[in-house]
Amino acid sequence: MKNALVLFLMTLTLVSCDPKDLQRVLDTVGSGTLSNLDISNGLKEALQFGVDNSIDFLSVKDGYYKSAYKILLPDEANTVIDKLKFIPGFSNLEEELIKRINHAAEDAASKAGPIFLGAVKSITFDDAMNILMGDKNAATNFLHDRTYQSLYNEFKPVLVKSLNQLGALDYWSDAVNKYNALPFVNDVNPDLADHINSKALVGLFDLIEKKELGIRSDISQRTTGLLQKVFAKQDR
Numbered sequence: 001m002k003n004a005l006v007l008f009l010m011t012l013t014l015v016s017c018d019p020k021d022l023q024r025v026l027d028t029v030g031s032g033t034l035s036n037l038d039i040s041n042g043l044k045e046a047l048q049f050g051v052d053n054s055i056d057f058l059s060v061k062d063g064y065y066k067s068a069y070k071i072l073l074p075d076e077a078n079t080v081i082d083k084l085k086f087i088p089g090f091s092n093l094e095e096e097l098i099k100r101i102n103h104a105a106e107d108a109a110s111k112a113g114p115i116f117l118g119a120v121k122s123i124t125f126d127d128a129m130n131i132l133m134g135d136k137n138a139a140t141n142f143l144h145d146r147t148y149q150s151l152y153n154e155f156k157p158v159l160v161k162s163l164n165q166l167g168a169l170d171y172w173s174d175a176v177n178k179y180n181a182l183p184f185v186n187d188v189n190p191d192l193a194d195h196i197n198s199k200a201l202v203g204l205f206d207l208i209e210k211k212e213l214g215i216r217s218d219i220s221q222r223t224t225g226l227l228q229k230v231f232a233k234q235d236r
Contacts, residue, residue, distance in 0.1 A: 034233060036125045042230025043128040044120050047139050049223075050211035051116040054204055059110035065102035069203030073098060074195045076188055077172075080179045093175055097168060101192065104162035105200040108155045112204065115154055119146040132234055136216055140209040148201065155197050163193060 057063055064071055073081070073094065084090040123131075123142075131138045163169045172192055180187045214221045215231060222228045 039132060039230055040125050040128040042226045043131050044123055045226055046215050047120045050208045053211055054207040055109055055112055058204060059106055064105045065099060071102050071105055071196055071199040080175055083179055084175055090175060097172060100166045100168035101196045104159050104166055105196055107162040108158040108200060111154060111158050112151060115147050115150050119143055136213055137209050139212045140205060144205055151201055152197060159197055160193050
């Protein structure tokens with residue numbers, strides 16, 4: 001009864017106002033106002049959803065290798081490959097190396113969760129409001145700013161370990177040594193681990209951004225009541 005009276009009085013007050021203003025009042029009375037905690041928790045839930053789904057996608061076997069996020073070799077490596085592809089033992093150098101580096105990236109992706117979790121937990125209410133009402137990729141940009149260097153530092157040793165386990169670095173070293181022994185060539189030695197590290201993170205953040213855009217623009221992707229309630233605010 002009390003809620004009905006409040007609704008009636010607010011409707012009378014706003015009857016001559018913009019219809020959008022009236023609808024906002026109706027929505028507020030019908031669903032309850034958003035608290036600071038609701039907004040903060042909703043953004044954290046959305047971010048964690050995007051992170052978890054992205055990591056799950058990329059960290060499985062062939063998550064990078066057989067997806068749009070496949071990591072290719074640096075341009076300098078192609079110089080080596082072009083010279084060696086006709087030499088016995090190196091005819092399949094490019095594809096074999098690409099396969100090994102992508103599987104190393106998949107292994108590293110599985111270690112990213114705790115770093116992201118720390119950044120998500122650090123979100124304040126002001127952060128949450130800026131993200132919610134900001135650009136369509138505001139959450140991804142927030143994570144990138146807060147986590148990129150930590151992720152880079154965390155990825156590098158994991159990648160190197162995985163590359164060694166898969167024999168990728170030895171395989172590449174053999175190729176580089178063979179190339180550098182050829183006449184009339186300039187010695188090369190591109191940092192393969194650094195290249196893979198950077199490209200792996202580009203793929204990870206790109207996928208997180210797609211997840212964020214999905215939640216912002218597609219109501220069906222707001223899979224919990226809290227996500228529906230919080231992101232309805234940015235729809236208005």
